[in-house]
Amino acid sequence: MSEIAALTARIDKLEHELGIEQDVNQIRRLQYTYGYFIDKSQYNECVDLFAEDGDVWFLGGIYKGRAGVERLYKERFQNIFTAGHNGPKYGWLLDHPQLQMVIDVANDRKTAQVRGRSMMQAGLHETAEGDARAWWEGGIYENEYVRESGVWKIKALRYFPHWHGSFADGWQKTPIDFIPMATTCFPEDPLGPDELIDPVPRLWPATDIVDFHYPHPVTGEPIVVDNSRAREGFKD
Structure with missing residues (x-):
C-alpha cells in the first residue's frame, strides 16, 4: 500500500471512529432528554423522541408503533398522573434520573443499543389534590435506537422496573407483586398494551437479571445469566 493510500485509510478509520463517538453523545x-421530559410529564415531547415504528416495554406489556406509544404516554400516563395536562402538576413528583449507560453503536452507524438504569423518586404532596403518597422505584433499560434522516430516535424503550417501595416503609416491606403486570391487551383494555411480555416480569423481592446486549468487556465472552434462584421465594 502506498504512503498516500495508507494515510487515506487511516483518515477514513479516524473519521469513522469520531462519527461513532458523536453518535454516542x-x-x-x-x-437524558427522555428523563427530563418524563420528569415533568411532558408526554407529547416524549412521544416525539420515538421512531414511527418504535415500541415501549412497560409493566409486562409491549406498546407497539406510534399508536401504542401515544396510548401509553398521552392517554394512560397523561390522564392518570396529570388529568390530561401535558406538563407538571402541582405537588406531583416523578424524577427519573438516567444512569450508568453503556452505549454501543453498530458499525454501520444506523442502529445502537443501550443498557442503563433509572432510580426514581415519586409521589404526591399532602397539599395536592388526590391521595398523598411517596415511593421509590428502580429499574433497568435495554433499549434500541435508530437513525432516521440523520437523527437518532428511540426504536425500543424496554424498561424493566425491578423494585418499588414506599418512602415510609422502604423496599424491605414491599408486598409481593406490589405493582401488577399487564394481563389484558388493547382493545379489550383501552389503555392496555398491544402484546404481553413472556415470561411475565416479576418485581422485588424477585431479583432477575435482564439479559445484556453486549459481551463481557474483558473476556469478550457472552455474559451468562443465571436466574434459577431469582424467584425461589415466590408461589405462583
Missing part, C-alpha cells in the same frame, strides 16, 4: 443526550 447524541444517543446519551436523547436518553
